[in-house]
Amino acid sequence: xxxxxxPQRWLILGVVCLAQLTVLLDNTxxxxxxxxxxxxxxxxxxxxxxxxxxxxxxxxxxxxxAGSAADxxxxxxxxxxxxxxxxxxxxxxxxxxxxxQLVAARAGMGVGGALLLxxxxxxxxxxxxxxxxxxxxxxWSAVNAxxxxxxxxxxxxxxxxxxxxxIFLINLPVAALALAAVVVLVxxxxxxPFRGTTxxxxxxxxxxDLLGALLSTIGMAALVFAIISGPGHGWTSARVLVTAAxxxxxxGAFAYWESRIPFPMLDPHxxxxxxxxxxxxxxVLITFxxxxxLFLLTQHLQLVLGYGPLEAGLRTAPLALSVVVLNFSGxxxxxxxxxxxxVAIALGMLLMSLGLVSIAVLDSNGYGGTLLGLLLIGAGCxxxxxxxxxxIMSAIPPEKAGVGAGINGTLAEFGNGLGVAVLGAVLSSSVxxxxxxxxxxxxxxxxxxxxxxxxGFVAAGLLRKAEKYVA
Numbered sequence: 001x002x003x004x005x006x007p008q009r010w011l012i013l014g015v016v017c018l019a020q021l022t023v024l025l026d027n028t029x030x031x032x033x034x035x036x037x038x039x040x041x042x043x044x045x046x047x048x049x050x051x052x053x054x055x056x057x058x059x060x061x062x063x064x065x066a067g068s069a070a071d072x073x074x075x076x077x078x079x080x081x082x083x084x085x086x087x088x089x090x091x092x093x094x095x096x097x098x099x100x101q102l103v104a105a106r107a108g109m110g111v112g113g114a115l116l117l118x119x120x121x122x123x124x125x126x127x128x129x130x131x132x133x134x135x136x137x138x139x140w141s142a143v144n145a146x147x148x149x150x151x152x153x154x155x156x157x158x159x160x161x162x163x164x165x166x167i168f169l170i171n172l173p174v175a176a177l178a179l180a181a182v183v184v185l186v187x188x189x190x191x192x193p194f195r196g197t198t199x200x201x202x203x204x205x206x207x208x209d210l211l212g213a214l215l216s217t218i219g220m221a222a223l224v225f226a227i228i229s230g231p232g233h234g235w236t237s238a239r240v241l242v243t244a245a246x247x248x249x250x251x252g253a254f255a256y257w258e259s260r261i262p263f264p265m266l267d268p269h270x271x272x273x274x275x276x277x278x279x280x281x282x283x284v285l286i287t288f289x290x291x292x293x294l295f296l297l298t299q300h301l302q303l304v305l306g307y308g309p310l311e312a313g314l315r316t317a318p319l320a321l322s323v324v325v326l327n328f329s330g331x332x333x334x335x336x337x338x339x340x341x342x343v344a345i346a347l348g349m350l351l352m353s354l355g356l357v358s359i360a361v362l363d364s365n366g367y368g369g370t371l372l373g374l375l376l377i378g379a380g381c382x383x384x385x386x387x388x389x390x391x392i393m394s395a396i397p398p399e400k401a402g403v404g405a406g407i408n409g410t411l412a413e414f415g416n417g418l419g420v421a422v423l424g425a426v427l428s429s430s431v432x433x434x435x436x437x438x439x440x441x442x443x444x445x446x447x448x449x450x451x452x453x454x455x456g457f458v459a460a461g462l463l464r465k466a467e468k469y470v471a
Contacts, residue, residue, distance in 0.1 A: 001348065003186070004125035004251075004290070006128075006146060006187060008185060008468040009127040009128055009136075010086055011185060011426075012123070012127055012185050012186055012187075013124055013127070013128075013136055013139060013140070013182040014121040015080070015178060015182055015186060016123050016124060016140075016186065016187055017120070017139065017140060017298030018141040018178045018181070018184065019079065019082070019083055019116050019120055019175075019176065019178040019179065020117070020120045020140065020143050020144075020145065021143055021174070022083075022086060022115060022116070022171050022174045022175050022178065022197065023113045023115070023116050023117060023136065023145025023147075024115070024144055024146075024151070025084065025147050025150060025171070025435035026055070026090075026109065026151075026152045026156060026168075026171060028330035029154055029155035029158075029167050029406065030051065030052060030055075030149040030155070030167065033155060033159060033167050034046050035164075036159055037051065037102075037164055040163070040164060041097075041098065041099050041102070043099050043100075044264075046399075047099040047103075047377040049103055050099075050103045050190025050471030051099070051103055051106055052106075053060075053101045053228055054104075054106040054107040054108065055106040055108065055110040055113065055277035056110070056224065056413065056417075057107075057110070057148075057221050057224055058107045058110030058111055058113075058114070058221070059110040059111075059113045059114045059117070059413070060114075060220050060221065060409075060410065060413035060414070060417075061114075061216075061217040061218070061221030061223045061224070062110070062111060062115075062120050062217055062398055063096045063114050063118060063220070063407075063409040063410045063413065064213075064216045064217075064265065064266060064403065064406040064407065065114075065213040065265070065406075066082075066114040066115045066118045066119075066181055066402075066406060067118035067119075067122065067402035067403045067405050067406025067407070067409075068209065068212075068265040068266075068402060068403050068406065069357045069402070069407075070115070070118055070119045070122055070190075070402035071122070071399060071400055071401065071402035071403055072190065072406075074122075074142075074189070074190045074381065075119045075122050075123050075126070075189050075190060075191060075401075075402060076119075076182065076186050076187065076188040076189070076278075077186070077188070078115050078119045078402075078418060079115070079116065079119040079120070079123065079182050079186065080179065080182055080183065081115055082113070082114075082115030082116040082119060083110070083112065083175050083178055083179045083182065084179065085108060085109075085111050085115065086109055086112030086113060086116060086175055087112075087169065087171065087172055087175035087176065088108065088112075088181070088296050089105050089107075089109030089110075089112055090105075090109060090168045090169065090171035090172055090175065091110075091168075091169070091172060092104070092105035092144075092167070093105035093106060093109065093168040094166065094167075094168035094169035094172075094186070095165065096165070098467045099344050099409060100361065101311035104368050105168075111278060114148070114409075117409045118402050118409060119404070119405070120140065120405075120408075120409065121137075121140060121389070121393070121403040121404075121405035122189075122401035122404070122405045123186060123189070123363065124136050124137065124423065125137075125350075125398070125404075125405075126187075126189045126398070127187070129396075133331040133332050133390060133393075133394070134333040134336055134337060134386060134387070134390050137335045137383070137386045137389050137390050137393070138326075138328075138330070138332050138386040139327055139328060140386075140389075141323070141327060141381075141382075141385045141386045141389065142324045142326075142328055142382070143220075144385075145320040145323035145324060145327075145378070145381065146320055146323075146324055146396040147317070147423065150320075151195035151390075152166075152180060153314065154170070154319075155167050156313065159229060160307045173216065180321060184376070185427030196278070200403070202230070204332075209258075209261065209264060209265040211257055211262065212257055212258055212261070212264060212265040212266070213265060213465075215250050215251070215253050215254035216251070216258060216265070216266070216309040218246070218252075218256050219246075219247050219249075219250030219251035219253075219254055220246035220251070220410060220413075222243045222244070222245075222246040222250060222300035223243075223244070223251070223324065223414065224413060224414065224417050225243050225419075226240050226243040226247060227414075227417040227418050228417060229243065230421045230425070231458060233298055235425075236349045238328075244378050254266075255268065265287065265403065267400070268397060270395065273395045274462050275391055275395040275462075275463055275464070275466050276391075276392065276396065277396035277462055278391070278458070278459045278460075278461070278463040279388050279391035279392040279459060279463065280392065280407070280411060281455065281458050281459055281462065282345060282349070282388055282389050282455045282456060282459025282462075283392065283408070283411040283412070283415065283459075284285065284354070284411055284414065284415045284418075284453025284455070285415070285451050285452065285454055285456075285458065285459075286349055286385075286388065286415065286420050286451075286452055286455045286456070286459075287411060287412050287416050287419065288413075288415040288416075288422070288448075288451050288455070289353075289356070289376075289416025289419060289420040289448040289449065289451035289452035289455065290381075290416075290419065290452060291304065291415055291417070291418075291419035291420055291449075292416075292418075292419030292420050292421075292422060292423030292424065292444065292447075292448050292450065293356050293359075293419070293423065293444070293445050293448035293449070293452075294425075295419070295420045295423065296315065296423055296427060296441050296444045296445055296448070296470075297359065297370075297445075298442045299427075299441060300359065300370070300428065300438075300445075301316070301370070303317055303437055303441075304437065304438045304441060305367060305370070308389055314439055315367060315370070315371075316365055317376065317445035318371060318375055318376040319375075319377050319378040319381070320375045321378070321454065322374075322375055322378030322382065323378045323381050323382045326378075326379065326382035326383075327382050327386065330459055331382075332382040332383050332386060333386065336383060336386065336387045339346065341387050341390070341391055341463055342459075342460040342461075342463040342464040343460065344383050344384065344387045344458050345383075345384050345388055345391070345456055345459050345463065346456045346457055346459075346460035347380075347383060347384075347456075348379075348380040348382070348383030348384025348385070348387065348454075348456070349358045349380060349384050349452050349453055349456025349459075350380070350382070350453055350456055351376050351377070351379050351380030351383070351384075351453055351456075352376065352377050352381060352450040352452050352456075353413075353450075353453035353456070354373075354376050354380075354449075355372075355373040355374065355375070355376030355377035355378075355380060356377065356446070356448050356449035356452065357373075357445070357446065357449050358372045358373035358376060358444050359373035359374075359445050360361075360441075360442035360443075360449070361442070384456065388459065389408055390403055391459075391463060392407060392408050392411075392428060393405070393408070410415075419451075423444040423445075423447055424444070424449075426440070426443055426444045426447050427440045427441060427443070427444045428440075430443045430444070433446045444455040
């Protein structure tokens with residue numbers, strides 16, 4: 001990267017966003033195909049759960065390892081590898097004729113997805129100057145929202161015209177186009193091994209942290225599995241308690257190991273940086289509130305307002321479109337620069353919280369209250385999410401950009417899973433106590449609103465202290 005950034009940086013950003021979009025679409029497109037899979041593959045409820053969870057478990061478990069591999073072996077190499085694995089997994093999923101084959105294919109796609117999610121953000125950080133990074137991350141974040149909105153719509157269209165396997169095969173031309181563009185345009189970058197401030201001798205500092213990778217993968221996969229299993233099997237069930245215990249032991253061992261070795265995959269010293277801890281705390285709470293609340297939103301639109309799946313998908317589009325407009329125009333980056341990162345995060349998460357309150361309180365007004373809530377959430381996301389991601393990435397040395405992206409992705413997976421589990425439990429307990437479904441959904445949205453606004457002020461406070469400390 002030169003002092004002006006890579007000369008083709010905006011074109012390269014478009015390429016890595018295209019790669020990112022293939023993963024994001026697959027996260028949401030499968031949901032609309034569940035009835036078809038149940039009917040044509042004779043899939044039981046447990047089979048459907050594994051089709052969905054195999055992807056998320058593998059991806060969430062490998063994010064840190066994938067980011068470390070990108071830093072160590074080359075981000076372009078890992079981006080290419082991720083596209084190849086994701087494309088091969090998509091082909092296998094589209095041609096699967098049994099639930100077991102589909103679950104295995106989805107797991108393979110999860111490996112590719114982990115590599116893509118970490119390398120795309122790391123590459124974006126490498127090719128832009130610090131002044132341009134907020135806008136670049138804003139566009140990268142907008143692609144996340146675009147994938148969220150477009151997935152159900154594309155899935156519904158494909159299922160209306162083709163068989164269920166087409167929702168996976170559609171990934172192939174996109175992955176192929178992205179692969180060709182990455183090979184031609186994206187520059188290679190990787191970390192230079194260091195010991196302290198001095199380059200290490202040959203063979204030192206570039207050795208992979210295999211035990212750290214194994215422990216982090218086991219720990220994160222077990223943690224996400226426990227969270228996913230909780231609502232269906234009970235939080236005190238043996239299934240949940242055993243996997244939660246495995247997660248605690250593995251992650252505890254991972255933290256101990258990383259603090260003892262000279263070249264850790266995840267340097268514990270990162271957590272001494274107030275910018276990093278503030279952004280991490282805020283990211284967990286924001287994804288907890290938003291992940292769970294958006295899970296409840298789809299039920300609100302269908303079960304309370306009475307829309308069909310495709311209609312419900314169309315009515316969530318204003319959220320994503322507002323994010324896309326504000327981030328692609330650069331408005332959110334300008335506001336964040338003028339306000340400063342702490343204020344931008346606090347403001348964005350306050351807007352998101354107000355949006356969730358609007359959906360919970362104004363549901364009697366029909367879609368009008370929901371539309372207002374979606375626009376407020378979209379505006380808040382456009383301001384807060386890029387600022388949070390930039391805070392995490394800028395608190396980590398550039399040579400660890402892949403690990404930083406892995407941390408960012410891991411927090412999103414963890415927060416989303418926990419939010420769905422906890423706010424889903426709030427809904428279940430509310431309905432079990434005799435409240436209506438509408439009241440239960442509203443209660444869940446309000447809990448999510450509190451978590452989001454709390455996350456905003458926690459993150460803003462820690463980041464403000466960090467700025468004063470640095471100054």
